Amino acid sequence: MKIWPIYKKEMRLYFTSPIAWVILTIFLFIAGYFFYSIFAFFTLASMQSAMNPAMARDLNVTDSVLRPLFSNVSVILLLLMPLVTMRLFAEERRSGTIELLLTYPVRDGAVLLGKYLAGLTLYAMMLAMTLFYPLLVAYFARVEWGPLATGYLGLLLMGATFLAVGIFASSLTENQIVASIITFGVLLMFWVIGWSSDYLGGTWGRVLSHLSLIEHFDSFAKGVIDTRDVLYYFDFTIVALFLTLRSLEARRWKG
């Protein structure tokens, strides 16, 4: 499998065009803002609780800082990830370069994986940069590393799923905007699908909440790794990548 040259090419293209830089900067900036405001709120709350010991029992860093932080970051991802993947196939199709790429001696699967891994690398870089904030806090206060690590693992898995959906959408069209709108729409649907479970109840409620993207993230944010959640993201990713392969094949027939 010649994944490596494709991967290198995609990384090169991410960074020679401004896309990667813009996404990295904006993500770092917004995540930093959330981190700052949540932490400021926490500081204020802990100062008040020093005067009112009854409140202090409910305060801990995991619940008051990390959980809201992670849930905020996951919303930014919902908005930003479609932009990471939108060009991967759509741009090749619009510029016609796909005609050369698909006539080189590489399997479609290798092309797909090379592109997917490049997107994943960019995403991992985005996450890695935000580690700077907790490290900064660790300098002043005690940080619970366990929940922090599981939270990041959860973000990584959830983002991997987003990327797979995005790359599938990108293979469907030659218009990058359309690709990102489809990605956003699909992700948003799987995001809100769990909400209705509250009032639906019963089996349907459980099925819908099991399908929900955000539902599975919650336990990671709490510091728990549940294999069911890991498998959910894993399966979701595999299905999306498989559909992408099918779509590439179907597109060949259409010419």
Place this chain on the structure above:
Amino acid sequence: MIEVEKLTKNYGPVNAIRDVSFSVAPGDIVGFLGPNGAGKSTTMRILSCFMPASSGSARVAGYDVFRESLEVRKRIGYLPENVPLYADMRVGPYLDFVAEVKGIARTERKGRVADAMDRCLITDVQNRLIGKLSKGYRQRVGLAQAIVSDPHVLILDEPTIGLDPQQITEIRSLIKSLAGDHTVILSTHILPEVSMVCSGVIIINKGAIVAQGPIDTLVEQFFPTARVHVQIAGPYPAVLEGLRRLAGVLDVHDAGPQDGAATFVVESDRGRDVRGEIFQLAAQQKWELRELRRAGMTLEEVFIRIVAGEETVADDRPAAEPTPAAAEAMPAEEATE
């Protein structure tokens, strides 16, 4: 090296090619001709394994383009019609990427890329962004990516379009130098190019093959006689009669008066030049001989005649004689003037 059998491709309701069959022998350079929309690019896209045919089969380098596509793709270099390249990459790294994808070992890669750049005359732009290159340079980069792995078979869709005259000559001689160890199929709209570069031609019109074979054979099939173009100012019936009676002359057509003098096309056996006799005749009769030249029987005329007249040449049987009506309606020399 390339065998195509009953290839048909439909784009939805549009029938782009139907029952296309031809073959290209190893080491040959073949020109693939046809008017716009004839189905050249479609055929080449199938041969390069970009898309499968609706029906029929094609083998390239001994492998089926559909079932053993990866094997075919290892052995071809393909230059698509619009030369799609990554605008955001630089020429050198781009060619390195192509060489790597085509499976050239790391140690050889640098040399191969340098060689390809050298042959396509793009060494001086190797650090430029492809998107910022001029059309001709992009064309050359496209050609370089096709030949970088030194493939057995080259499929080139209009390789010289957009090049300046000097480049055209250089690229043609580059393609010509590939003959022998490489099999090349190239499409073009520049017919003299085909005569210069190719040993054989395949002509496609409206999705069907209408003629194929070595250029000389094709020309002979279409113009079984040698033709001389004569313009004589003199008594018309006497001139016509005189020309008809000359030894070796098979037929004389009136090509209409030009500049106030009668013009004729004189047909004789191939290999027999009747210009001497015509000159003698005119001198004897004291007719004013204004013009006397061999009518070129080039591929161009064959092409125009096939495509305009929709005549076809079957693969094995000799050409259908061009009907006198058709010949009169479109004398060879008028068609190109």
